[in-house]
Amino acid sequence: MNDQAISIRDNLQDIYKDVYTTEALTALSALAHFNTRIKDVMATRMQRRATRQQSQTRINFLDAASTIPGTAITVQDARNGNFDGAVIPADLQRQWIQGTGPAAKPNAPVENSIRNVAYALLSGADGWMFDGEDALGQITTMSLDNQRNLKLAIHKDPLFLKVAEQVASEMNRWAKSFLGRETIADWKTQLDFTTKIFRARGLHLDDRHIRDANGVAIAASIVDATLYVVNNYKALQEAGSSIVLYLPKIQTAEEAGVWNELLSALENHVGLEIGAIKVYVLVEQLEATHQLMEIRAVLGKHFVGFNTGRWDYINSVSDAMAWDKTFINPNIEAITMTYGYMRNYEDRVRRAVNTPDKNGNFALWQGGMEPNIPVGSEEGVSASMKKAVAGAEREQREGASGKWVAHWKMVQIVRPVWEKIGAANQLGREFPRLTYTQQDADGLILIEPAPTDIRGARNLLSVALQYGNAFGQGMQAAALKPADFFGNDDILYLMEDMATGEIRLSILWEWMHKGAILTEDDLETGTKAGAVFSEALYQKLLDQEYDKLLKAANKDVYDASKTTTLPIAREIADVYMVSEVKPPWFIDLLNINLNNTDLAIAKQRIRLYMDTLINQGTRITENLDFIC
Incomplete structure (x- = not known):
């Protein structure tokens, strides 16, 4: 395709006409102008990084008297909760366990590739974040395979239902051998249990298949969000499900504002109410931890919660402090969520979500990733599963309303931590309000003694x-x-x-x-x-x-x-x-x-x-x- 707004490489429009539908292409063309804005804020991001490294200065908090760039919201209003936030929809009220993973496999036919979606929706997870970003391969046309498989599953295509029935039997055999019981009583009913969530690629990444009218690679965020929403919003709404995205790699409230404008424009284009698309924000960047309330305020009625990921966050702290010869991380195994700067990061997130907006609405805190897989020796699996459960128990005690797992087999192992408590979430649990002192900033880069070997x-x-x-x-x-x-x-x-x-x-x-x-x-x-x-x-x-x-x-x-x-x-x-x-x-x-x-x-x-x-x-x- 080659029109005034976008061009698609090779013959992909024909091969993926079920993904690149007329409606989706019209929406992409209408939103393509956001590409210039995104490229501008990414250039600003790189300049900020370069300036900090050249001047050897740390990230700090925004001036409370200033206005968040690109918005009319003052920093102080955001910190005080003086903004309209979101009411948490029914299917996000209880998200004890969210699984994560892609909806496609590399170089696989659809009936094999789509098994990923079946495992996810039959796992018993309260939500599943189908990944278009960190966990999704990008060779050949995998981003489009991912979109295709999600559309087939959400629309309950006969091919998907056939695969799901087969996968359910396999999962029950595993569950009976490992847990001593089957976990899927009725596979068709089970498919409706899990909230579908999609993680778009971050503003810093480009799509591999589309360019804008200026011949510039279009931001992957525009493509991912548009294709997912346009192709699936009607089916999701008819099923009584929310339209939910995870937004990754946001560094500043200004960048969150670009997302907010993009999503609002997408809602206007397809005729949805503003705020119909709900978003979680992954707090993966040190700079974002300095602007949590500002990010909440800017995203307004779209925002439902934060997620505290471990790996990307460690990377962002390392990158932000690359200029400082005294800042050296220890062995990666030592940098747990209770380590130095990680402990302070998590504490700020839980304070931010439990600060009410002007209507008394709180937000959700989804805990971090459990990467273990119950495959190995009996002793190894036993030790790793105890560690996984202990990690979940710690997060629950600290105030998380749920956590992530990286494999469907972990859902039934970790979910009981929240089942025992029984509460749907921990919205509004009382924590001290955020403060913005030099001591707070220092805590976010706190290195503690640990092995380096x-x-x-x-x-x-x-x-x-x-x-x-x-x-x-x-x-x-x-x-x-x-x-x-x-x-x-x-x-x-x-x-x-x-x-x-x-x-x-x-x-x-x-x-x-x-x-x-x-x-x-x-x-x-x-x-x-x-x-x-x-x-x-x-x-x-x-x-x-x-x-x-x-x-x-x-x-x-x-x-x-x-x-x-x-x-x-x-x-x-x-x-x-x-x-x-x-x-x-x-x-x-x-x-x-x-x-x-x-x-x-x-x-x-x-x-x-x-x-x-x-x-x-x-x-x-x-x-x-x-x-x-």
Whole structure:
């Protein structure tokens, strides 16, 4: 398609005419003008980042007397709750467990790919966030496969119902063997239990298939939200379901305001009331934690809650403090939700949601991700499940109304934590109002003593390499563990997505460029406690960990990837690590190499990206293979 507003590459409009419907294309054309605004706020974001690093200044709170950029709302009004928020709709009142994962699989026919949706909607989760972002692969046309599968499921297409019946039997067999009981009594009824939620890609990412009238790659946020809403809002409303999105990677209230305008324009276009689309915001960015009430106020009647994710947030803190030689994260395993800056971040979120708006409305707090999967030795599974339940119990005690799980098998293991309590949510639980002091700001970057050792470095590097490899094969969500634990069923695989890939290189970059002091002796490398983590040590570990992956069995590292996507993953990781200028996103370097298995081409693209970043201060975010 090529009209005055948008152009779609190749013949995708014909292949995906069920997704690129006339109604959807009309809406995309009507909303395409938001692309310029989004690109402007993303340029502002990069400039803010560069200025902070050059001037070596920390993120701080907004001036209370100022007006939130792009709005007429004052910062003080937002903090006081002097705005119109949302009433929580019935199907979001109880969200004890939300599962997360994509609605499609890479290189799979529809009847196989759509099984992801069946597992989700039959799991017993109160809600399922079908991911268009961190967990959804982007090779070939996976973003469109994801939209297609969701439409088929939401409209209860006969193909989906046939697959769901088969999947229900499989899930019951597993449940009987693991839990001692079946979990699905009537599969058709069960399909209606789970609230459907969709996570669009963030403002910082571009769609791979559409450009605007100026030939600029259109923001993925516009495409994802528009296709999902236009194709499904009628069916959702007819079923009595809310239209719900998760919004990722928001850094400022100004960016939230762009989302608010986009969603309001979409509602106007299709004839929905303003506020009909409800949104959760993932608090994944340090800057956002300084503007929580401002983000709530700007999103107004759209906003229903915050989610406290672990991985992306750690990455954002690391990135924001890249200039500070004294800020060095410890081993990633030490950075739990009770660690230093994470503890303070979570506390601010729960205070923000429990501050009423001017009509007395509160918002929801959805706890973070449980990445464990109950697959491994009996001892390993038992220990990991106890840990998962304990984590859920802690979040429930702290005030969360529910949490996330990364695999459908975890739903029935973790959900009983909230079932025992029985309350639908913890809306309005009393916590102190937010304050905005220097002490508060310091707490959001609080580093506490914890191990920084060679084992930690190996874990960071091994999983980062494996994740880059999985990404290139179309699996942005993959079950991974460090190579040293391959074959050890006592150590479980964890579901890793783009967020976990981001943070591993981010922490390792800190260690090497800031001279992290190792806290433990290591016999294998001969390093002693007190030694500095050097580039030479990094290169030695890179060679060793990469060699382990080359020698790994096909189960852990696909043999075909060892001469295709794995070498590219190594090149990306190495360029990221040795660069004095820290790349803002690991995903950028992965995205520009999607569908490419030629290392020579990958090197050219990686160099182009880094040269552009260093010399112009801008990111390359478009699909370099776009042929209109």
